Each structure stands twice: as C-alpha cells, then as structure tokens.
Amino acid sequence: MSTDAATEHWPAPRARVPVEATVSLPGSKSLANRALLLAAIADGPSVVRRALRSRDTLLMASALTSLGSHVDTGGDDWTVTPAPFTADADVDCGLAGTVMRFVPPIAGLSSGTVGFDGDPHMRSRPIGEVLTALQTLGVQVDDGGRGALPFAVRGTGSVPGGTVVIDASASSQFVSALLLAGARFERGVDVRHDGKPVPSLPHIEMTVSVLRDHGVEVDDSEANRWAVAPGPVRAVDRLIEPDLSNAAPFLALAAVSGGTVTVRDWPRRTTQPGDELRDILQRFGCEVALDDDGLTVTGPDGGRLQGVDLDLHDVGELTPAIAALCALAEGPSHLRGVAHIRGHETDRLAALATELAALGADVVERPDGLDLRPAPLHGGVWRTYADHRMAHAGTIIGAAVDGVLVEDVATTAKTFPDFARFWSGLF
Template identity: 55%
Template sequence: MVPQDSRDETPDGTSDDWAAPTADGPLDATVLLPGSKSLTNRYLVLASLASERSRLRAPLRSRDTLLMAAALRSLGVRIDDVAAEGDSAASVTDWVITPPQTLTGGVDIDCGLAGTVMRFLPAVAALADGRVRLDGDPQARRRPMAPVVDALRTLGAEITDDGSGGLPIVVAGTGRMPGGSVTMDASASSQFISSLLLAGARYDNGVTVHHDGKPVPSEPHILMTVETLRDAGAIVDDSEPNTWRVEPSEINGLDVSVEPDLSNAGPFVAAALVAGGTVRVPGWPQYTTQAGDLMREILDAMGADVRLDRAGLTVSGTGELVGIDIDLHDAAELTPTVAALAALASTTSWIRGVAHIRGHETDRLAALTRELTALGGVVQETEDGLRLTPAPLRALGGGRFRSYHDHRMATAGAILGLRVPGLRVENIDTTAKTLPDFTGLWNGMLASASRVADDAPSR
C-alpha cells in the first residue's frame, strides 16, 4: 500500500507508487459515490452554530470532513454516528449534531490541507470562549489566509499570526463577535467570503461582505453557501453584485441528505470517454450548486453522449476525444481532470480563467505542465491556464506521475493511466482527502471492462 503521506519527491519514485491500471476494453459500470465534501463541511459548520439538533444523512467521511468534525468536537460540539433510518445492519451512518450553549476555546485545531477547514473555522473560532490555535500540514502554510484574517479583525476578532499571510494563526475568542460591514479581496478564493457568511448570522450585527478585486473564482461555491444558509433559516441578501449580507439571527437545525460529490465523480465519468463504454452515477441531482455539474457540458463537448434523468447521470463514449476551449473560472477544481482528458484528445485544447489554482493544494498549473510534459505531452502554461497540443503519451523515465500530495493531481494520473501503460501514480492515498477508497472504486469500475469482454460473443 502507498503510505498516507509520501515524502519522496525524487523523480525515480518508490516501489510504493500505485500502478495505474489501463482499460482492457469498453466500460459498463455503475459507480456509487459518497457525499459532497463542500456540502458536508458547510452543513457541519451551520449545524454547530444552530439553536437545535441537526441530522446530516449520508455525509461524506473523508480526511477533510473528519478534520472538520474533529475541530468542531474540540470546540464543544457533539457529533454522533447514528444508523441511517431503515438500515438495520447499521452499514450506513448519519451524523447527528448537537451544538453547545457556548463554543469553548483553549484548543489546537489541525486543519490538515483542507481549505474549508482552515478558511471556515477562524470565523467560528471567533465565537468561542477562549484561545483557538489553527495549524495544518506543511503545504497548508503556503495557502493564502490573509484576506479572511484581516476581514475578521475588521469585524472585531483578535487574531495573531506570524506575518506570513498563512497558518498558523491564533484566535482569541470572547464568546461573541460584533460583526458589521467589511470589504475584502476574495480573488484568490471564494472560501474567504463563505467563511464570513457561514458564521455571520451569529455575529451581533450580522455581516455584510463587499468584494473588491478581480472576479471571485468558483462563484457557485458562494451560491452553495447562500443556499445552505437559507436552508437553515438565515436571511441572506445577495441581490447586489459583489455584496452579500447575512442578517443576525438564530440558525435552525438541519435535516438534510448530502448530494454525491460531483467533482469527485469527474474522473469516473471521464473514464467512459477515455476507455469507451458507459459509466452511470446514480443520484446525480437535477439541480445543484456544485461546480462539478459542469462535467456534463465538458464531456458532451469532448465527444461523449451524456444523459441526465431521474436515475442519475449516464455517460457513454467511444474512446475518441476532441479538444476543448473552456473557461473554468467558476469550476477550477475540475482543471486536473479536464487537463488529463485534453492531453489524450485529438485536437488542441485551451483551459482558461484558472490562474488562482496556483494557490491550491499545490501550484496545479505548474504541476500539470511538468507531469504531462514528462510523459511526452506538449503543454504551455499561460497567464491564466494551459494550452495542450496533441502528442503521444508514454510512460517515460520510469513512468511516474507525481501527485504533490494533491488529490486532484492523483486522480488525473489515474485517468491518464487508462491509456498510458506502465504509468505509476505517487501517493494515491492522498485521494482520501475527499474520496475514501478511490482505488477500490476505480478498480471496481475497470473490472466491468473485463466482464464486458468475457460476455462478448466469440467469432
């Protein structure tokens, strides 16, 4: 097995790298995916600030959401595993969240490499009674935090840091926050805005956030935040461009089912286009605020047959891909998946509008350029994205695709492995950040190719 945190950054790799399986033939698979990380963590925060008990049905349990749950528990929130209704074997569990009368400080919080944890929890910690220190993985310290820290100071929080603009930080909570109005530059991450909105209803004066800067990336995630707040009874005004207002109020308890994670579904439905055949994802919502829903449009443009009905999403392909020219500013998390597809396409592709992903788990534009070029790809890093020109890919120089401890880089390597024999992906276990047992799901999907071949009539 690959270690959970491979520290080997050398190009020659180790024997623990994951041998990415190639597709033996067209697929015929149904993939059951767990819930959305983005929704699970937003629901957890709101449930912890609510005035009554909440129930999250089929929440995602991954490294990012378990870190969020552990952090909230340390602040005094009770989060219990409860058997899902109708599941007598207790193989599926919900989360029942009981908020405390007052959040308690005097704790250290491990944010891991989770942007939602490191960005959302400072605004919550400001409501705690006592000191809260937040830190994370070494890579997390390089992710920008200054806009949300500066905004919270303006709203009345006392926060100390080391001057680096990132973690670690210490929030000196007093049990309440004045709140009010603040102007910030959220052009590096929509999470800065979501952080203030999620906690803002509990601030004495609510919160009004004005964005001043380049367009906010991944705006669907802000809409997701607004809709989850409204689900909990909060009054939110987002009628004015670049301005969001949350009125001070109680937050109601929630009883919600968590949608499947559509960004995590991306590599699986992409596999139908790369390997040929059909992949189905049950439960794909008819309407959603998840940015990953854009995969339907992307796959259709690149040559797949895409159908969404009440049963879910069905994607069929022939193994032939054409290039795409797409702006992923609002769905930048899909960039590694789309880049892997583009590297296998028959015509040139452009990915635009994603300069901000240089500050994600790793510099994703530089990482994709380096790893695809190492396989023989022709990739040009542009000011705000990538240009990918058709070229044969081979497992050169040992065939190692480095993940840089980035879950979406790792799944991009899995997509490439469908067509590139001998490809090995570094630290595939980093996918547990948002998708537990990725390799089990992937291998199960690919096993369908063997079944299709076995069932084919002999000639």
C-alpha cells in the same frame, strides 16, 4: 496501503476495452463541511445524513468538537449537538481549505483561545484576507503578521460584525467563511468584494443556499456583495448529495475508453460546480443523459476525443481531470481562467504542466491556464504533490496509456476513501 504510501507507485489500470459501469459516489465534501459547521452553531441538534467519511470531513468534525460541539461520526448519519464554545482549543486543518477558512470566524464566538495549524503545505495557502476581515469585524487574531498558518483566534464570546471589504479573487472560500458565521455576529455581516472576479462563484451560491435552508436571511441581490442578517441558525437535518466533482474521473473513464458510465443519484438541480461536467463532456464529443437512474456518459468511438476551448474560472477544481482529457484528445485544447488554482493543494497549473510533459504531452503553461496539442503519451511516474485531484488526473491518463505509475494514490482519501480499490474494480 503501507505507512510509506507517499513514496509508493501505484500501477494505474489500463482500459483495454470500453468500460461499462454504474457507480455510487460518496457525499459532497463541500456540502458536508458547510452542513457540519452550521449545525455546530444552530439552535438545536441536527443530523447530517449520508455524510462523507474522509480526511477533510473528519478534520471538520474534530475541529467543531474541539470548540465545544459534539459531533457523533459513528455511522453514515452524523449527529451534531451544539454547545457554547468556552474552552481553549487547537485545530488541525490538515490540507482542508474549508477547515482553515471556515472555522476561524466561528472560533471568534468562543470565549477561549483557538490555535490553528495544518500540514506543511497549508502554511503557504492564502488565508490572510479572512484574518484581516475578522480583525475588521472585531475578532482578535494573532498571526505574527504572516497572514498564514499557524495563527490563533482569541475569542471574547461574541463578534460585533458589520461591513467588511475583501479581495476574494484568490478563493471564493474567503466569502463563504464570513457568510457562514455571519448570522451569529451581533450586527450580522455585509461582505463586499473589491478586486478581480471571484473564482468558483457556484461555491458561494452553495453557501447562500445552505444558509437559507437554515433560516438565515441572506441578501445577494447586488453583484460582489453578500449581506447576512443577524439571527438564529435553525437546526436542519440534511441529506448530502453525491460529490459531483469526484465524479470527474469516473465519467472521464467512459470518455477515454469509449464506454458508458452512470453515476447514480445525480441531482436534477444543484449548486455543485461539478454539474458543469455535463456540458464539458459533450464538448469533448461524449453523449450525456440525465434521467431517474442518474447521469450517464458514453464516450466517442475508440475514445477519440475532440479538443476543447474552455474558461474554467467558476469550476477550477475540475481542471486536473479536464487537462488529462485534453492531453488525450485528437485536437488542440485551451484551458483558461484558473490562475487561482495555483493556490490550491498545490500549484495545480505548474504540477499539471510538469507531469503531463513528463509523459510526453505537448503542453504550455500559461499564467491562467494550459495550452495542449496532440502528442503521443508514454508511461512513467505521475507525481501527485499530496493533491487528490492530481491523483485523479493520473488515473485518467493511466486508463488510456500503458505503464503509468501514480505516486501516493492514497492522497485521494481527502475526499474519496479507498479510491484506488474502487477504481481498480471497474476494469
């Protein structure tokens, strides 16, 4: 990929015959970044095995190293050696929401000043609730009153902690950010949500599960309340599961081509939201089987997909891939419950409505979702808005429609390095 990759148009491969493939996917970015952060504040060295090497995870490793920990990213297994956070530092968040939201709470444990900034679009992504919560918990934050990047955390070496009320209706990461650091606060942290329902609750369940694996006491027995007791974070070596959300385009390829795709090492039990693909793809008319070989999806004959009616509130990150399938279905579809994805890497609802309509789709953008009706699609440029999930959606459309050109396919490196070459090798 050239240095001018963002302006290049990649011809998405067309599936002329049913695709038969078995794939092994990189590790979960969500699990890896949680594991890396907890390892950096643990009571000894930890190893994150089969770590995903992507822009988001490397940004997290760099952030933790800048605070004072040592993260060795030299191989497939990354060793994290904690150390006191004492120096001034600058953190590049890139386009990684986990870096922008998860690192500031532990930066409060530093005795230095930690500055945060990122790619231009990140300055419009919501972070104000986390910064206000940190100030309530005793952390000094300098954001010029913007509640957005850039900002600085001025640490004093410790955080008093305590009870805080937030509105996490824009992102479950607001809750996870406070929980992940909470055990190292003097009084722990008691997070209470007040607002519309929290989206992507499985991601909070993931955070709670990972914390408990590290010996942290978490009380989540009440709805909309999560309490982390103060105490040590135990060092733990962790094997990272495959990224199940990244499986979406590959399993969708089976659906649109009428073929069969197996994703190896699919966990029997997991907190990853991507596991919901098993149920969702059956609703489109696919056959789905989970066994010792992994998860196998077989698409309907000729890729003739049924329309679906889905509330994706808890699995919003899957919306781009699912919307692409809906645009190719033979019946009408309704996707709802995902107003919060307007604050993701881009306004995903507006972007999906715009790009699908440009290729001929009959799509109506709603405040919290999309309505799609069957319509003949045609080729054209699919813009990605520097959003890896939008790129995935474009490749799915391109597998079923001639002449789709995906702009800036290299943005997929956020969670899947070399995606374009890997994808093309399946045809």
